[in-house]
Amino acid sequence: MFLESIRWRLQLWLAFLLLCTLSGFGVAMFELHRMQEFEPIEDELQQRLAELTRALHSTSPRLGVYLRSGGTRLSEWLGREQADLGQTNATPELKDKDQQKGESPSSLRQEPQGIEDLEVKGFYWAIWSRDGTFLGRSSNAPPNLLFPGLAATGPSEEAHLRSHYYEVYGLDPFGHVLLVGRSVALELKKMHSLALWLIGMGGAVLALGLGGGWWIVSGALRPVIQISETASRISSGNLSERINTRGSSSELACLAKVLNSMFERMETAFARQKQFTADASHELRTPLAIMITEAQSVLARPRIAAEYRQTVEICLDTAQQMARLTESLLELARFDAHQAPVDCQPLDLAEQAQQCVDFIRPLAAERGVQIRCQLQPSPMMGNPDYIGRAITNLLSNAVRYNRVNGEVQVTTGGDNASVFLVVADTGIGIEPEELPRIFDRFYRAEQARNRGDGCTGLGLAICKAIVDAHAGRIEVASRPGIGSTFTVTWPGPPHHP
Amino acid sequence: MRALVVEDEPRLLDSLTRALREEGYAVDKAATGEEGLSKTKTNDYDVVVLDVMLPRLDGWQVLAQLRQTKRTPVLMLTGRDTLQDRVRGLDSGADDYLVKPFDLPELLARLRVLIRRAAGQTHPKVVLGEVTLDTRTREVTRAGQVVALTAREYSLLEYLALHRGAVVSRTELFEHLFDEHDQTLSNLLDVHVFSIRRKLGHELITTRRGQGYCIKL
Numbered sequence: 001m002f003l004e005s006i007r008w009r010l011q012l013w014l015a016f017l018l019l020c021t022l023s024g025f026g027v028a029m030f031e032l033h034r035m036q037e038f039e040p041i042e043d044e045l046q047q048r049l050a051e052l053t054r055a056l057h058s059t060s061p062r063l064g065v066y067l068r069s070g071g072t073r074l075s076e077w078l079g080r081e082q083a084d085l086g087q088t089n090a091t092p093e094l095k096d097k098d099q100q101k102g103e104s105p106s107s108l109r110q111e112p113q114g115i116e117d118l119e120v121k122g123f124y125w126a127i128w129s130r131d132g133t134f135l136g137r138s139s140n141a142p143p144n145l146l147f148p149g150l151a152a153t154g155p156s157e158e159a160h161l162r163s164h165y166y167e168v169y170g171l172d173p174f175g176h177v178l179l180v181g182r183s184v185a186l187e188l189k190k191m192h193s194l195a196l197w198l199i200g201m202g203g204a205v206l207a208l209g210l211g212g213g214w215w216i217v218s219g220a221l222r223p224v225i226q227i228s229e230t231a232s233r234i235s236s237g238n239l240s241e242r243i244n245t246r247g248s249s250s251e252l253a254c255l256a257k258v259l260n261s262m263f264e265r266m267e268t269a270f271a272r273q274k275q276f277t278a279d280a281s282h283e284l285r286t287p288l289a290i291m292i293t294e295a296q297s298v299l300a301r302p303r304i305a306a307e308y309r310q311t312v313e314i315c316l317d318t319a320q321q322m323a324r325l326t327e328s329l330l331e332l333a334r335f336d337a338h339q340a341p342v343d344c345q346p347l348d349l350a351e352q353a354q355q356c357v358d359f360i361r362p363l364a365a366e367r368g369v370q371i372r373c374q375l376q377p378s379p380m381m382g383n384p385d386y387i388g389r390a391i392t393n394l395l396s397n398a399v400r401y402n403r404v405n406g407e408v409q410v411t412t413g414g415d416n417a418s419v420f421l422v423v424a425d426t427g428i429g430i431e432p433e434e435l436p437r438i439f440d441r442f443y444r445a446e447q448a449r450n451r452g453d454g455c456t457g458l459g460l461a462i463c464k465a466i467v468d469a470h471a472g473r474i475e476v477a478s479r480p481g482i483g484s485t486f487t488v489t490w491p492g493p494p495h496h497p
Numbered sequence: 498m499r500a501l502v503v504e505d506e507p508r509l510l511d512s513l514t515r516a517l518r519e520e521g522y523a524v525d526k527a528a529t530g531e532e533g534l535s536k537t538k539t540n541d542y543d544v545v546v547l548d549v550m551l552p553r554l555d556g557w558q559v560l561a562q563l564r565q566t567k568r569t570p571v572l573m574l575t576g577r578d579t580l581q582d583r584v585r586g587l588d589s590g591a592d593d594y595l596v597k598p599f600d601l602p603e604l605l606a607r608l609r610v611l612i613r614r615a616a617g618q619t620h621p622k623v624v625l626g627e628v629t630l631d632t633r634t635r636e637v638t639r640a641g642q643v644v645a646l647t648a649r650e651y652s653l654l655e656y657l658a659l660h661r662g663a664v665v666s667r668t669e670l671f672e673h674l675f676d677e678h679d680q681t682l683s684n685l686l687d688v689h690v691f692s693i694r695r696k697l698g699h700e701l702i703t704t705r706r707g708q709g710y711c712i713k714l
Contacts, residue, residue, distance in 0.1 A: 297516040
């Protein structure tokens with residue numbers, strides 16, 4: 001439905017407003033013109049009416065007498081007058097003033113001066129008695145003259161436009177209804193063409209306005225369309241696409257920037273997810289490849305028992321590595337989905353650390369690494385299993401990547417606000433450029449990779465997930481060849497006043 | 498045939514090496530991309546098995562650098578199996594592409610195809626007069642009778658047969674039959690050639706004095 005389109009709604013509103021403005025303006029202009037056109041006419045007609053009154057009653061007292069005596073037909077009277085004068089002209093006609101003056105100066109002497117003047121100037125007149133009896137009219141009056149009716153019986157003068165005649169009427173002092181009018185065909189024609197012109201101009205302005213409106217709305221909507229097109233391309237899979245925000249600082253550019261940064265984050269998240277999936281599939285496929293290769297290789301021909309044994313050992317070892325990897329992946333997945341039950345309970349970090357140190361000591365002894373502890377009681381809230389796992393991961397890294405006869409220093413402590421655990425080793429250390437990535441899943445520092453003895457590359461990632469789940473923070477400082485220090489900080493126990 | 502396996506997972510590297518050796522290949526190992534690249538530059542391998550996911554210099558980079566100088570057939574091994582990965586693998590100059598976990602017989606068959614193709618041979622059976630080599634089973638028959646050859650003898654015969662018509666120098670033969678750790682003396686070649694001639698007839702392998710050996714077309 002096109003009414004739901006912003007463009008069409010704006011367009012309709014614009015059309016409505018333009019139409020209102022234009023018609024208001026047009027009507028006002030037309031009225032103004034009409035007043036300018038007809039007011040002088042009305043003034044003049046009133047003047048003529050007064051002249052007529054004057055002419056009939058003062059310059060021609062005989063008419064006054066005739067009328068006052070009860071004569072009803074002015075033409076009769078006029079005819080009588082003319083007959084008296086032996087004049088051929090039965091009624092006054094519209095003639096050239098000079099010609100008429102030249103032709104019959106004697107008749108004009110007898111006729112009311114004003115009346116003759118009126119006709120010459122294109123005015124016509126008519127007289128009725130108060131009760132509507134027609135008394136007389138000029139010869140140039142239109143045939144369908146109408147008695148002005150009751151309105152004319154009032155004291156004031158009135159004007160009206162009838163067909164293309166403009167007429168003014170009023171009562172004379174003797175109670176006759178006098179009407180003076182003239183044809184305004186010319187003026188009406190002018191008004192008519194003015195109206196046409198106004199309509200034409202209005203239409204043109206309307207068309208121009210709507211066209212301009214369309215253009216402006218299109219311009220304003222173009223960025224929106226661009227944004228939606230780009231967004232749909234992105235949603236259909238092309239994540240590297242961005243909305244072009246160049247050379248624009250409008251509100252939409254602001255929106256585009258917000259969207260772009262959202263797309264940026266989405267792309268990063270997708271890339272990370274993709275990388276993780278690729279890494280995970282690689283990590284899971286490689287041990288499978290080992291087992292299949294080993295098994296197919298050993299089955300290809302008859303072997304001695306020792307060869308079978310070796311293959312089975314390799315397969316077992318590989319399967320155990322896969323089991324560890326699968327376990328780690330599942331654990332991370334649970335943390336990702338916030339499904340890992342954290343079940344916080346009060347615990348002593350020092351106690352946990354001690355248990356983990358005891359657990360790791362055999363491995364340390366095997367590698368000739370000494371573990372020193374400096375454990376201050378540090379109460380906190382946490383899940384002992386997870387906290388223990390995190391500490392064990394850190395400790396086993398510290399032992400595994402240590403030098404022979406190296407040391408691991410484990411420290412716990414804290415105040416009311418927070419508790420900390422520090423695991424410092426004298427191991428191979430981590431290159432500065434690798435530091436930001438060591439908590440990434442499957443990331444293994446070069447040095448660690450070369451010692452690849454069954455580690456999954458997920459240990460520190462799990463540590464971080466556990467620490468994060470307990471609202472803690474894990475940090476690392478390291479100097480290659482000298483050692484690494486991992487510092488974990490957790491909030492202390494809640495206060496019970 | 499001499500092969501190089503580049504794989505960073507030590508156990509898979511060992512398994513593959515062992516399996517290929519049992520198939521009569523002289524196998525060199527490389528645990529990193531750099532090591533693999535330098536070995537391909539110093540030696541002429543008949544085929545390279547290259548893992549994609551290697552630390553630092555990954556399989557694609559090794560392949561790209563190798564392709565600048567050599568046309569050694571390369572089979573890429575990878576844990577990725579998306580369409581883009583496969584297409585990329587074949588587009589970037591790899592001769593074949595196998596996704597982990599793979600079947601060992603399939604890997605071996607693909608390696609044989611690569612070696613045959615590089616030698617301009619398409620059929621797995623090579624017929625040299627009355628002597629026939631089946632590269633699939635590594636079996637040699639003479640006039641329909643199976644002749645038992647040692648692994649070395651077979652490898653030597655196969656190499657000469659695949660490069661039929663060309664004179665193969667003793668150095669080249671040595672390079673393609675023994676891996677980097679083999680301490681065998683090169684005059685052992687003469688012993689193998691003598692033995693092959695005894696079993697398959699004297700006219701099969703011709704000696705070009707001072708140049709090497711040749712199996713005529």
